[in-house]
Amino acid sequence: MAHQADSKRMLDDRGYSGRTLHGGNPAALLEKAVLDRIVESYYWKEQCFGLNEATLCDRAAELTCIGGTFGVAQKPTPFLCLLLKLLQLVPERDVVLCYLRQPDFKYLTALAAFYVRLAWEPKDVYATLEPLLADYRKLRRRTREAFAMGYVDQFVDDLLTKERVCATSLQKLPRRRDLEDLDVLEPRVSPLGEEIDEIDEDVSPAEED
Amino acid sequence: MPPKRMTANPVKPSRYRPGKALAEEHSSDSESGEEEDDETLKRIPEPSRTTAAPPKAASFPSSTISTNLKKVDLNERRKEAAAKEVARLEQEAQAKAREEEGFETESSAASTKSDSGSTESEAESEEESSSEDETPQPKLLRPVFLKKGQRQTSIAAANAKSEVEAYAEAEARRKEKMDALVQEQLEKDAAAKAAGKKAWDDDDEGLAEEIDDTDGIDAEAERAAWRLRELKRVKREREAIELAEKELEEVERRKNLTPAEREAEDREYIEKQKAEREGRGQMGFMQKYHHRGAFFQDDDVAQELAKRDIVGARFVDDPMNRDTLPQYMQIRDMTKLGKKGGTKYRDLKSEDTGRWGELGDRRGPRESGYGVDERFRPDRDRERTGANAGPLGERKRDWDTPGGQQDMRESKRQKT
Numbered sequence: 001m002a003h004q005a006d007s008k009r010m011l012d013d014r015g016y017s018g019r020t021l022h023g024g025n026p027a028a029l030l031e032k033a034v035l036d037r038i039v040e041s042y043y044w045k046e047q048c049f050g051l052n053e054a055t056l057c058d059r060a061a062e063l064t065c066i067g068g069t070f071g072v073a074q075k076p077t078p079f080l081c082l083l084l085k086l087l088q089l090v091p092e093r094d095v096v097l098c099y100l101r102q103p104d105f106k107y108l109t110a111l112a113a114f115y116v117r118l119a120w121e122p123k124d125v126y127a128t129l130e131p132l133l134a135d136y137r138k139l140r141r142r143t144r145e146a147f148a149m150g151y152v153d154q155f156v157d158d159l160l161t162k163e164r165v166c167a168t169s170l171q172k173l174p175r176r177r178d179l180e181d182l183d184v185l186e187p188r189v190s191p192l193g194e195e196i197d198e199i200d201e202d203v204s205p206a207e208e209d
Numbered sequence: 210m211p212p213k214r215m216t217a218n219p220v221k222p223s224r225y226r227p228g229k230a231l232a233e234e235h236s237s238d239s240e241s242g243e244e245e246d247d248e249t250l251k252r253i254p255e256p257s258r259t260t261a262a263p264p265k266a267a268s269f270p271s272s273t274i275s276t277n278l279k280k281v282d283l284n285e286r287r288k289e290a291a292a293k294e295v296a297r298l299e300q301e302a303q304a305k306a307r308e309e310e311g312f313e314t315e316s317s318a319a320s321t322k323s324d325s326g327s328t329e330s331e332a333e334s335e336e337e338s339s340s341e342d343e344t345p346q347p348k349l350l351r352p353v354f355l356k357k358g359q360r361q362t363s364i365a366a367a368n369a370k371s372e373v374e375a376y377a378e379a380e381a382r383r384k385e386k387m388d389a390l391v392q393e394q395l396e397k398d399a400a401a402k403a404a405g406k407k408a409w410d411d412d413d414e415g416l417a418e419e420i421d422d423t424d425g426i427d428a429e430a431e432r433a434a435w436r437l438r439e440l441k442r443v444k445r446e447r448e449a450i451e452l453a454e455k456e457l458e459e460v461e462r463r464k465n466l467t468p469a470e471r472e473a474e475d476r477e478y479i480e481k482q483k484a485e486r487e488g489r490g491q492m493g494f495m496q497k498y499h500h501r502g503a504f505f506q507d508d509d510v511a512q513e514l515a516k517r518d519i520v521g522a523r524f525v526d527d528p529m530n531r532d533t534l535p536q537y538m539q540i541r542d543m544t545k546l547g548k549k550g551g552t553k554y555r556d557l558k559s560e561d562t563g564r565w566g567e568l569g570d571r572r573g574p575r576e577s578g579y580g581v582d583e584r585f586r587p588d589r590d591r592e593r594t595g596a597n598a599g600p601l602g603e604r605k606r607d608w609d610t611p612g613g614q615q616d617m618r619e620s621k622r623q624k625t
Contacts, residue, residue, distance in 0.1 A: 064417060106424075133442070136435035138422040147420045153435060157442060177450065188446075192439050 005050035007039060010088045019090040021119045022171070026087040029118050034167050037069060038076045038084050047078070048085050053095050056085060060099075063107035066155065067142030068167025077142050079111060080166060086115045100128065106137045110155055114166065117159040122173050123184050125160075132156045134191040296359060306350040489518040496520070497542050 009018060016025045027035060038044050047059055059082055067077040091099075099112035109132070116128050133153045141150040158165050160173065179185040190196060214220070223231065424431070463471060492498070499519055505511040523529075531539045540546060558565075588594050 064422075133439070134435075136431055136438075137424045138431075140417060140420045140422045142417075147417050149420050149422070151435070151438070153438060157438075176446075177453075190439060190443050192436060192443070195436075196440070196443060 007084075007088060011035070011039065021087070021090060026090055026119070027084070029087060029171075030084065030168055033074070034069065034076070034080070035084070037074050038081050041076050041081060043076070043078050044081045044084070048081050051085055051089075053089060053091050056082060056089070057099075057105075057108060060108040060111055061105050063105075063111070065140040065142045065147065066107065066110050066150070066166065068165075070142050070144050074167075076167075079107065079142075082111055083114055083118075083166075083168075086111065087118070090119070097128070100132070106135075106139065106152060109135075110139060110152060113152075113156055113159060117165075117170060117173075118168070122179065125173060126176060126179065126185055129156050129160060130188060299353075299355075299359070300361070302350075303353065303355075306348065489521045492520050 009016065010025065010027050013025055013028075018025075020026070021029060030038075051059065059078070063078055063082070065077060066079045068080055069076050096112050096115060099108050100116070102108065113129055113132055117125055120128070133156055135152040135156075137152045139150045139152055139155060141148045141155075155165075159170070163170055163172075176185065176188065180187050225231070463474075466474075501515055528534055538546060591598065
């Protein structure tokens, strides 16, 4: 189906016939209250109208913070608005990987990571997001009242472990252990692999004593 | 030309106000505005001015005249121009009339008209004068018949534009200027945005800038911080694994014990719990109960708070025994003391009017003889009835002697 410029189809659940995520309307991954805030915000109305995968990069290049809603009136951040746009577009796998792996715009990477966590299967989520745990670029996080400092790896870790990130309730991800037991994934080798082994060697002789 | 005032009401004559200059008629303000714009392209089109100097028919600004005249060498030119001056004067008068009525003469057309610099300068100065005259009053001169040779129809036709066209032209020019201005503004905005000065729709730019998210400021420190985080994550994972393994071990162990041993362990555990609970205070009589709430159970802070002993806590004014208080103060929630409501009903037991739970020998007829006052008992049970019920005094012996009675009377009299 051709991409609709406005979001009417996506928001009206009755006759939804676009691409589905997890068996349903992608907008259902966000809560209704948050959806309403996004769709009524000026950023969505002015900047997010008629975006496609390419023009979305322009917007994402201008992002300066990640975050959910802020303020008394629960105003959404541009980050969240672009996330809804991604959910509306449901881009191809290659496109999302391209967003993730480009080295220039870290907020676009964060956005793609968020989308991956919401949209893809658990196996793919772990496989795609774990390399990002080695990325220690700084991110500006917008909390409800003020700003805070964050890092890409911290953000990805939150996505993998927490239940609620950026005003969104994340779907339950099976634990990595369970997937390892099912032989779907390999046990994780940390980027600090050698150092940890060294620490273990240091510790275990001490314990033996 | 659109009317100056948007109302249909007739224009009232302007009143005299002391100290203020009289407002002149404004019908040709827009014309002067157009000419000014023509002259000075950079200026924003000014609104029509209300103060106007009365125009002078032949007032040339002295400065331009003097400079231009200095350029001209009159000695040479006078002879050449002398013959043409009469005809030219007539033409100039007509041109001026047309100008004053709102016709524009382009400077190029004027220059083609005249070869010499003097007429050029005069034409220029005329234009300038007319443009600098803020409201040249429209003088409708009598049309003068020119012979064919004297007419300059082709050029004049080219010059003479109808009022409407001139206005349209002026409008177009004004629009261009406005567009140019708006364009400038937009470009400025875009430049500012590109420079990162203004985030989209964001007033908290200052707050945001406090958190600096540029990478590579201190690469070593950043790497070290990341290493720390990564180690913490690995540690967290390991602890989770260890916990799971311990649970499995425990389950295995218990399976291997006999049932008796299992019971023994359970009892131990329960007793330990009881000991803990006893350590805490008891709920007093009618003490307010505070529920800890169902949310925030994952919070470590909340868990710390949950270990507090709220029930056993006592404060200075806390009455240990509420019975010592007067009855209207014996309430569970002391914040409701003295407030409307809650004054009557205390609890079921105290409000009950029946003899709840009193048991005794219940036999109907016996009831009448007991439990009532002595005066209401039936006569069957009495020894003496009526006035004889109370004690009688002693009988006097000397009733029969006649004197005795008199003596008794007298003795009685003496007493009184």
